[in-house]
Amino acid sequence: MAWFRKSKKPREVVKERGRSSVPEGLWVRCGGCREIIYAKELKHNQQICPKCGYHFRIGARERIALLIDEQSPRELFNDIEPDDPLEFRDSKTYRARLEESQKRTGERDAVVVIEGHVEEKPVVMAVLVYSFMGGSMGSVVGEKITLAAERALARRVPLLIVSASGGARMQEGVLSLMQMAKISSALARLRESGVPYLSILTDPTTGGVTASFAMLGDLNIAEPGALIGFAGPRVIEQTIRESLPEGFQRSEFLLEHGFLDLVVARGELKETVSRCLGHLS
C-alpha cells in the first residue's frame, strides 16, 4: 500500500516529474485525470499521460533530446555564471539560493543554449530550466538568450526558444526587468533580417518572459494545457476577487483568443517545428 501514501501528495509528485535528475517513484498521479500511472509507462510516452494526454513538465535536457537530432549537440555560452548585483537577501541570501539550485539541477542558471539540427535543419535553441528558481530570468538568462539571438542572426540560422518560466527574477531587481528590453532589442534585429524565430511556450510561461520574447515569435507554438499569461492566476483572483473560469490562461484559451498560432502535442512538436522551418527559411 506504500504507493497509495505517496499518491496522497499529488502536487508534490507532479512537481517532482519536472526534474529529470531526481530519483523517481514507481507511480505518479496524473495532474489531468488524477489516475495513478506507472512511471515507466509515462517515461516511454514522453511524459504524457497515456489515459488523458496530460503533458507533465519535462526538463530542459529532455526537451533538447526531444527536439534535436544530435545525441550531444554543442552547448553555447556555458561559461557565464550569475552574480549578485543587489546583494539580495530575504529569509535566505540570493547567493545561497543560487548555490542550492546549481547543486540540485547541475545547471549554472535557468537557461541552456545549444546549436544543433531539427530534422537536419540547423537551429540555435535556448531552453529555459524551470527547475532552476522557477526558470526565472535574471542577467544570465537575458545575456545567453541575447547571445543566442545574435548568433542566429550572424549565421542566418533560425532561432528557437522554449519557455518555461515564472517571469523575471526578483533577486536581481530592475536588472531582471531590463533583460526584457535587451532580448527584445536583439529580436528586433532578427526580425529585420528575415531570420525566423519560433517561440515554443510550455507549462508554465508567465510574467516578464511572456511579456517579452515568448510572445514575439514569428510563430508562437504551445504545448497543450500550458499555463500562459502575464499576471499569475492568484494575483488576478486577488484583484478581481473571484475565482477564474476553467481553462483560463491555458494554451487552448490563448489559441481561441488569437495569441498562439498552434497548440501542438509533444509527440508532434519536432515534426511541426521542422515543417514550419521548412516554410520560413
Next chain:
Amino acid sequence: MASTDAPFESDLVDLRRRIAELEEFPEGTGRRREIERLRVRLSKATVEIYKGLSRWQKTQVARHSERPHTLDYIEALMSDWVEIHGDRAFADDPAIVAGFARFAGRSVAVVGHQKGRGTKERIRRNFGQPRPEGYRKALRTMKLAERFGLPLVSFVDTPGAYPGLGAEERGQAEAIASNLIEMAALRTPILVMVTGEGGSGGALGIGMGDRVMMMEYATYSVISPEGCAAILWKDQEKRAEAAEALKLTAPDILELGVVDEIVPEPPGGAHADPAGAIRRVGERLAAALEEVADRDIDELLEARYTRFRALGVLQAKPRKRGFRALGG
C-alpha cells in the same frame, strides 16, 4: 489625505497647514513674524526628514497623490496639445494618455501613464494601471511619431500593468512585448522620464528610449515591495524590508546603469512644490531633446541597442568540472 500618503512627514504637513491658516488671518503685528518663523522651521524640518528617507519612504513619496502626473507636465510644459484616443481595435484606455504637442520649439509625440486625482478620477484612470488597449494606443502613437518624424516623449508612472481577467484575455503580455520590440527599432528619438512609480513590465512597456531619466524620488522595480514581500517573505507587511532589498530608488537605478540621469526634486519632494518639480523636469527634457533630436537615426539606433545590450551583471567563468555534460 496627504499625511496618509507619506506618514513620516506628518510634522511637515502640520507646519504647512499652520502657515496656510496664518496667511488667511488679517494683517497684524505678530502675524508676519510668526509665518516667517514657521517657514524657517518647515524648511529645516524638511531637510532633516528628507536627507534620511528609507527606500520604503521614498516609495511612498513616489506614490504621493499630490505629485504631478503626466497631464500636469503636458499642461505646464507644452502647448498646442492634442490628445488622441483608442487602439483602433477594442477601446480607449484612460490609464495611458497619448497625443501631440509643441515642446522646446518642436512638435513632439507624447505618451504617458495617467493616475487620477480624487476618487472618481482615480477609478476612471484605473490608478494608472493600463490594459492592453493602453499599450496599443501608445504603440499607435509611436508609429505615428516615426512616420511623421516627431521625437517621442514618454512619462512613466504606474504601479504596473493591470492584472485583470479582460486584460489577460486581450493579451496584456503580447501588448507589452510588441511595444518592447517596436521601441527597440523605432526610427525616431525617444526620451523617457520616470516621474513616479516605475512598476515593472507595465512601466517598461512605454519605457525604452535613447535617454532614460528619473526623478529624485521616483522608483523603478521589477515588482512592487508589497508583491515581493508576499512572495519572498510570505508577508505583505514586510514591504519596507522588500523595498530595501529591491534597491528601487533613483540613486540605485542610476548606479545599475538603467537610467542616465536623476532629475533633482524641490526640497520636500515634487508634491511639496509641483510647479518647481515640473520646471526642473522641463529643463532636463529640453536639454535631452536637444542632444538627440537631430542625430543620425541609424547612429541613434545603434546606441540604443548598445545601451540596453549592456544591462545586466554576471560573471564569466570557465566551466567547472562536475557539471553535467550535455547528452551524458
